[in-house]
Amino acid sequence: DQGLVLPPKLAPTQVVIVPIYKTEEEKANLDAYVDQLTSALKQLDIRVKYDDRDTQRPGFKFAEWELKGVPLRVAIGARDIQNGTVELARRDTQTKDTVEQAGLGARIVALLDEIQDNIFTKALNFRDSHITEVNSYEEFKDVLENKGGFVSCHWDGTPETEKRVKEETKATSRCIPLDFKEEEGVCIFTGKPSKGRVLFAKAY
Numbered sequence: 001d002q003g004l005v006l007p008p009k010l011a012p013t014q015v016v017i018v019p020i021y022k023t024e025e026e027k028a029n030l031d032a033y034v035d036q037l038t039s040a041l042k043q044l045d046i047r048v049k050y051d052d053r054d055t056q057r058p059g060f061k062f063a064e065w066e067l068k069g070v071p072l073r074v075a076i077g078a079r080d081i082q083n084g085t086v087e088l089a090r091r092d093t094q095t096k097d098t099v100e101q102a103g104l105g106a107r108i109v110a111l112l113d114e115i116q117d118n119i120f121t122k123a124l125n126f127r128d129s130h131i132t133e134v135n136s137y138e139e140f141k142d143v144l145e146n147k148g149g150f151v152s153c154h155w156d157g158t159p160e161t162e163k164r165v166k167e168e169t170k171a172t173s174r175c176i177p178l179d180f181k182e183e184e185g186v187c188i189f190t191g192k193p194s195k196g197r198v199l200f201a202k203a204y
Contacts, residue, residue, distance in 0.1 A: 004069025005091055007119045008112040015041060015048040015108060016065045020058045020077035027052075029081050033101075037074075040105045046112070066091060071115050072108065092118050131199065137188045140200070144169055150201045152177075154194035156187035165189055165200070174199045 008014050017037065019030040034050050041048045049070075051061050058075065065073055073089040080086055086104065089096045092115050099107060130149030134140045143151050155161060155173065166172050176198050185194045 003067030005119065006069035006071060008071045008116045011069065011071050012047065013049045013065075013068075013070050014046050014112060015072045015074060016061075016070045017048065017050045017074045017076065018058050018061045018065070019050075019052055020075060022078070026078040026081075029078065030076060033076070033081060037104065041108065044105055044109055046108065062089075072111060074108075090115060092122075133197070134188065135185075140171075140188050141169055144171055144200075144202060148202070150174065150199045152197045152199055153188045154183075154185035154196070155198050155200070156190050156192040156194055161187060161189050169202070171200045171202045174201050 017034055019027065019034065021027045021030055031052070034052075038048050038050055051065070053061070056064075062073065062075070069091060071091050073091070075087040075089065080101075084101045085098050086101055087096055087098050088108075088111065090111070127150075131152055132143045132147060132149060133152045134143055135153070140151055140153055143149075151171070162173055176196075180196050183196045185197070186192065187194050
């Protein structure tokens, strides 16, 4: 997936700024603007890095920071200074937008929140779509063999039953869900009473 995709709250660097220039004069103009921008972002508690290395081309830097999972990339060139714009590239959706420099700090704060929510929602939907509820041992084995993911089922709660299930299917209990609901049922393996469903899965 072209490297890491880090949630903004976890990312050591949340925003990376990459300058694009041809002459030293253009670089000096960019430096002056970026100094103000990085100062403003730091005051907003944003972890920002200005990648002004002169040993690498912008394209290399873009690829490198993408691999490292930095949530937001700001690219700015000489023409952007004239036009009062910057280019913002999101790591999560890999979309790019040219936006006004005015109000950029507030826009970046909102965008980082949006990226955080988007990554969380995507992960939550992925997890939920990989949980299958079963009510028999045959269904249990079929899901493990042909679909994978988590299996939600009734279990009598004993280590002996878990051991036998593991011996036969290589699956073990992963967790009791945080939103555990008391629900009368019977263990899919032994038929003994169960108070609710737990998640089983194979370790990979």
